[in-house]
Amino acid sequence: MSGLVRRLGFGGTLCLALIVTFALLALFAPWLAPYPDQGMGTPNVIAKLKPPSATFWLGTDHLGRDGLSRVIFGARVSMSAGLLIVAFSLLIGLPVGLLAGYFGGWADEALMRVTDVFLAFPALLLAVLLAAALGPGLLNSIVAVAVTWWPWYARMARAEVLVLRGQPYVEAASVMGVSQGRIVIRHILPAAARPLLVQAALDVGPALLTASSLSFLGLGVLPPTADWGKMVDEGRKFFPDRWWVSAAPGIAIFLLALAFSVLGDALRDREGGKRP
Amino acid sequence: MDLVRYTLRRVLLSAFVVVGVTFLVFVVAQVVPSDPAALYAGPRPTAEQIAKARVTLDLDAPLPQRFVRFATAMGTGDFGVSYKSRRLISQDLAVYLPATLELAIFSTLLALLLGIPTGVIAAARRGSWLDRLGSLGSILSVAMPTFFFAMLLQLIFSQWLGLLPLSGRLSQQISIADPLPFVTGFNLIDALMAARPAVFLDALSHLILPALTLAAYPAGIAMRLTRSAMIEILARRHIVAARALGLSAPRILFGHALPNAVGPALTVIGLSFAYALTGAVLVEIIFAWPGLGRYVSEAILSKDFPVIAAATLVVTLCYVVMNLVIDLTQTLVDPRVALT
Amino acid sequence: MTLLDIQGLSVTIPSPAGPVQAVRRIDLNIAKGEIHGLIGESGCGKTMTGMALLGLAPAGAQVAARVFQFDGIDLAKSADALRGRRIALISQDPAAALNPVLTIGRQMDDVLRTHTLQPKADRTAAAVALLAATGLPDAAKLLKRYPHQLSGGMQQRVVIAQALATGADFLIADEPTTALDVTVGAQVLALLRQLVADRGLTVLMITHDMDVVAAVCDRATVLYAGLSVETGPASAILTRPRHPYTAALLAALPDAAPHGQRLAAIDGQVPASTKPISGCAFSPRCPAAMTLCHTVPPPARVRGDHRWACHVAEDAP
Numbered sequence: 001m002s003g004l005v006r007r008l009g010f011g012g013t014l015c016l017a018l019i020v021t022f023a024l025l026a027l028f029a030p031w032l033a034p035y036p037d038q039g040m041g042t043p044n045v046i047a048k049l050k051p052p053s054a055t056f057w058l059g060t061d062h063l064g065r066d067g068l069s070r071v072i073f074g075a076r077v078s079m080s081a082g083l084l085i086v087a088f089s090l091l092i093g094l095p096v097g098l099l100a101g102y103f104g105g106w107a108d109e110a111l112m113r114v115t116d117v118f119l120a121f122p123a124l125l126l127a128v129l130l131a132a133a134l135g136p137g138l139l140n141s142i143v144a145v146a147v148t149w150w151p152w153y154a155r156m157a158r159a160e161v162l163v164l165r166g167q168p169y170v171e172a173a174s175v176m177g178v179s180q181g182r183i184v185i186r187h188i189l190p191a192a193a194r195p196l197l198v199q200a201a202l203d204v205g206p207a208l209l210t211a212s213s214l215s216f217l218g219l220g221v222l223p224p225t226a227d228w229g230k231m232v233d234e235g236r237k238f239f240p241d242r243w244w245v246s247a248a249p250g251i252a253i254f255l256l257a258l259a260f261s262v263l264g265d266a267l268r269d270r271e272g273g274k275r276p
Numbered sequence: 277m278d279l280v281r282y283t284l285r286r287v288l289l290s291a292f293v294v295v296g297v298t299f300l301v302f303v304v305a306q307v308v309p310s311d312p313a314a315l316y317a318g319p320r321p322t323a324e325q326i327a328k329a330r331v332t333l334d335l336d337a338p339l340p341q342r343f344v345r346f347a348t349a350m351g352t353g354d355f356g357v358s359y360k361s362r363r364l365i366s367q368d369l370a371v372y373l374p375a376t377l378e379l380a381i382f383s384t385l386l387a388l389l390l391g392i393p394t395g396v397i398a399a400a401r402r403g404s405w406l407d408r409l410g411s412l413g414s415i416l417s418v419a420m421p422t423f424f425f426a427m428l429l430q431l432i433f434s435q436w437l438g439l440l441p442l443s444g445r446l447s448q449q450i451s452i453a454d455p456l457p458f459v460t461g462f463n464l465i466d467a468l469m470a471a472r473p474a475v476f477l478d479a480l481s482h483l484i485l486p487a488l489t490l491a492a493y494p495a496g497i498a499m500r501l502t503r504s505a506m507i508e509i510l511a512r513r514h515i516v517a518a519r520a521l522g523l524s525a526p527r528i529l530f531g532h533a534l535p536n537a538v539g540p541a542l543t544v545i546g547l548s549f550a551y552a553l554t555g556a557v558l559v560e561i562i563f564a565w566p567g568l569g570r571y572v573s574e575a576i577l578s579k580d581f582p583v584i585a586a587a588t589l590v591v592t593l594c595y596v597v598m599n600l601v602i603d604l605t606q607t608l609v610d611p612r613v614a615l616t
Numbered sequence: 617m618t619l620l621d622i623q624g625l626s627v628t629i630p631s632p633a634g635p636v637q638a639v640r641r642i643d644l645n646i647a648k649g650e651i652h653g654l655i656g657e658s659g660c661g662k663t664m665t666g667m668a669l670l671g672l673a674p675a676g677a678q679v680a681a682r683v684f685q686f687d688g689i690d691l692a693k694s695a696d697a698l699r700g701r702r703i704a705l706i707s708q709d710p711a712a713a714l715n716p717v718l719t720i721g722r723q724m725d726d727v728l729r730t731h732t733l734q735p736k737a738d739r740t741a742a743a744v745a746l747l748a749a750t751g752l753p754d755a756a757k758l759l760k761r762y763p764h765q766l767s768g769g770m771q772q773r774v775v776i777a778q779a780l781a782t783g784a785d786f787l788i789a790d791e792p793t794t795a796l797d798v799t800v801g802a803q804v805l806a807l808l809r810q811l812v813a814d815r816g817l818t819v820l821m822i823t824h825d826m827d828v829v830a831a832v833c834d835r836a837t838v839l840y841a842g843l844s845v846e847t848g849p850a851s852a853i854l855t856r857p858r859h860p861y862t863a864a865l866l867a868a869l870p871d872a873a874p875h876g877q878r879l880a881a882i883d884g885q886v887p888a889s890t891k892p893i894s895g896c897a898f899s900p901r902c903p904a905a906m907t908l909c910h911t912v913p914p915p916a917r918v919r920g921d922h923r924w925a926c927h928v929a930e931d932a933p
Binding site: 113114116117118120121122123124125126128129130132133134205206209212213216217218219229232233236239240243246250251253254255257258260261262265 | 423550576588
C-alpha cells in the first residue's frame with residue numbers, strides 16, 4: 001500500500017481508490033443499491049421529488065426513484081462509456097498511425113489529411129451529429145465519440161513511430177533482414193504503445209464527460225436506464241428548487257472525471273520521470 | 277517570399293479541409309440515417325408521401341452526384357428547409373449565428389483575461405498562493421461537466437445572490453416591449469449603435485453567466501500554457517540582459533517576456549473559441565440562449581437533419597477560418613516563423 | 617584612481633548536492649579607464665563574479681566579501697541601484713541577448729526610457745546616435761529591424777549600444793567575442809577599445825581567450841576554481857607569468873608549441889566546487905607542486921603591481 005502511495009502520490013492513490021469504489025459500485029449495483037428495482041427504472045410515484053432523507057439519502061426524482069440507487073446504476077454507464085470510447089479509439093488510431101508512420105509515402109499523406117478533416121470539427125459537434133444520425137442508445141453514442149476521437153491517437157502513434165523508426169536498434173533489425181511486419185510488431189508497437197496508453201488513461205475523464213454531454217442532450221442511453229448525464233437533464237426541469245435531482249449525478253460525473261484525470265497525471269509524471 | 281508560400285500552403289490546406297468537412301457532414305447527415313425520406317415526409321407518412329419525398333430529396337441519385345449537389349447548395353448558402361418548421365434554414369442561421377458568435381467571442385475574451393495575467397503572475401511568483409490556486413482551479417475545471425457547471429452558476433449567482441439574470445439574452449420588457457433593431461445581431465453592438473446604454477448593460481448581464489461557464493475550462497488551460505511558456509522565457513538570456521540594463525520588473529515581464537508568449541496565447545484563443553462553439557450546444561439550452569446550440573439541440577430531438585448538418589457545417593467553417601487566421605497571425609507576430 | 621575594489625568575494629549557491637562554491641575568494645582591483653581582463657576556464661567563477669557585481673546572482677545565492685566597493689559605494693547594498701545605471705552588461709552571444717520578437721528600436725528605446733526623461737523624438741535621435749557610435753551603418757533604418765535580420769557582429773554592436781544607452785561608466789563584457797568570427801571579434805574589440813578612450817569607460821573583460829587579453833586589456837586577473845591566483849599588467853601576465861596555472865594556460869595556446877609538436881595540455885581536472893580545498897587549489901595538477909602545496913594555502917606574493925599566490929614561484933622565472 002505504501003509502495004502504491006510512493007509511486008502515485010497521495011492524490012493519485014486517493015483517486016485510484018475512488019475509481020475502484022465506482023467500479024465496484026457499477027459491478028455490484030444490484031446488490032449494493034438500496035432500491036435495485038428503482039435503480040433499474042421502476043417508478044415509485046408515491047414518493048416523487050422527495051428531498052434527501054434517511055430513507056432516500058440522495059432524495060428521489062420526478063418518478064419517485066431513489067437518487068442513490070440511480071447514481072449507483074448510472075456508474076455502470078459512465079464507467080463503461082469512458083473506458084470503451086478510449087478503447088475503441090485506440091483500436092482504430094494505434095494501428096492506423098503505426099502503419100502510416102512506418103510506411104510513410106502516400107498512405108501517410110492520406111492519413112494526415114483525413115485526420116485534418118476530423119480534427120477540423122469542434123470536438124463535441126461531430127459526435128453530436130453522428131450520434132443523432134445513428135440514433136439514441138449507449139453503444140451508438142460510444143461509437144459516435146470514438147469516431148471523433150481516434151485521429152488524436154493516430155497522430156500520436158505516427159509521431160512516436162517517426163521517432164522510433166530512426167532508432168539504431170530498429171535500423172539494425174532492418175539491416176539484419178528482420179521482416180517489416182515483425183519489426184513493427186516486435187520493436188515498434190511496444191515502445192509506441194506506452195505513451196499512447198498513458199494518454200488514454202488521461203483521456204478516460206474527458207471521454208466520459210463527452211458521453212455524459214451526449215446523454216444530457218438526449219443522445220445517450222434510452223430510458224429507463226439510469227445515466228448521470230441524462231439524470232442531470234431530467235433534474236433541470238426542477239432546478240434549482242429541487243436541486244438534488246441534478247446535483248447528485250452532476251457531482252458523480254465530476255468526481256469520476258476528476259479521479260481519472262488526476263490519476264492520469266500521476267501516471268504521466270511517473271512515466272515521464274522514467275524516460276532517459 | 278517564404279511568408280507568401282507558407283500562407284498559400286495554409287490556405288490550400290484549409291480549402292481541402294473544408295471540402296473534407298462538407299463530405300463528412302454529407303455522409304453523416306444524408307447517408308447514415310436509415311430513412312431521411314420518412315423523416316422529411318412528416319409524422320406517420322403514407323408510402324406515397326415517402327416516395328414523393330425521395331424525389332424531392334433526390335435520394336435515388338448516385339452518391340457522387342448527390343454530394344456535388346449538396347456541396348454546391350451549401351456553398352451558395354442554400355441550406356434547404358427544416359424538416360420540422362419548414363422554414364428556410366439560412367434565415368434561421370442569420371439570426372442564431374450572431375447570438376452564438378457573440379457568446380463565443382465574449383467567452384474567449386473572458387478566458388484570456390482570466391487566464392493570461394494569472395499565468396504570467398504564477399510564472400513570476402512560482403509556488404505563491406495564486407500559483408497554487410490557479411493549478412488547483414485548472415485541475416478542477418478539466419473535470420467539471422459544462423452543463424452541470426452552468427447550473428451551479430445559475431444556482432449561486434442568480435438564485436442565491438440574485439446578481440445576474442437566470443437565462444435569456446435580454447430582459448422580456450426589452451425584447452418584447454421595445455426590441456432592438458437587428459443590425460449586426462450582436463446585442464452588445466446593436467445596443468451601442470442604437471445608443472441605448474441600459475439595453476447594453478442588460479445584454480451584458482445576460483451574457484456573463486453563460487460566457488463564464490464557457491470560459492472556465494479554457495481559462496484554466498490558458499493559465500497553464502502561459503505559466504509554462506513564461507517560466508521558460510524568463511530563464512532566457514535576453515531577459516537576464518534586460519535586467520542587467522536596469523529595466524524595471526513590470527516592463528521586463530509584460531514588455532519583454534510576454535511578447536515572446538504570443539504563440540501560446542494564440543493557441544489558447546483557438547482552443548477557447550472551439551470550446552465555446554462546442555459548449556454552446558449544452559450551455560445555450562440551460563441559459564435559454566437563442567443561438568445555434570439551442571437550434572441544433574432542438575433539431576436533434578426532432579431528427580431534423582438538414583438543420584443539424586447546416587449548423588455543424590457553419591460552426592465548423594467558423595472554426596476552420598479562425599484557425600487559419602490564428603496560424604497566419606502567428607507568422608506575422610513572430611517574425612521567425614516565416615523563416616522556418 | 618580605483619573604481620572597483622573587491623577583496624575576498626565569495627558566492628555560494630545552494631543545490632541538492634550541497635552548497636556550490638561558485639566563487640571562493642576573489643580579489644579584484646580595477647582603476648578608472650582601464651580594461652581589465654578576468655581570465656579562466658569555464659566554471660572558474662568568472663561569469664558568476666560579473667553577475668554578483670550586477671546584483672544578479674541566482675536566487676538563494678549568498679554573496680559575501682570583506683571589501684565590495686564600486687566608486688566608494690558598497691555594492692552589497694547598492695548593486696540593484698547601480699545596475700543599468702553605472703554598471704552595465706555586454707552579454708555573451710548577442711543572438712541570445714536580444715529579444716527576438718522586439719525591434720531594435722523598441723529595445724533601444726526601452727533602455728533609454730528607463731534612464732532618461734527625454735521625449736520620444738529625442739530618445740529616437742539618441743538611439744540612432746548611439747547605434748552610429750558603435751559603427752553601425754544606416755542606424756536610422758536599423759530601428760525597424762528585428763535581431764534575426766542582423767549579422768552576429770551587428771547584433772553585438774547593438775548590445776554594446778544598449779549598454780552605452782544606460783549611461784553606465786563601467787561595462788562588464790562577458791566573452792563578447794566568443795560567439796563571433798575571429799575578424800568580426802577583432803573589430804568589436806577595437807570598437808570597445810575606442811569607446812573606452814572616447815568616453816572614459818572602464819571595462820571588466822571576462823574571457824577565456826589569452827588573445828583577447830593581448831589585444832585589449834591593460835591589466836588582468838587569472839581565476840582558478842573560484843580563486844584569484846594572479847593579477848598584474850596584461851603584458852607581465854602574458855610574457856612573464858608567475859603562477860604555474862597562468863603559465864600552463866599560456867603553454868596550452870595553439871601558437872605556443874613549435875610547429876609539429878604536441879600541444880601542451882593541463883592534466884587533471886578542476887576541483888569540484890562542492891568540496892573544500894586544502895592547500896593550493898592547483899596543486900593536484902601543478903607540475904611543480906611540493907608536499908607543502910597540498911596542505912598549506914599558498915602565500916600572497918607581491919612585486920610592484922604584480923601579485924600572485926604560490927609556494928613555488930617566489931620570483932621571476
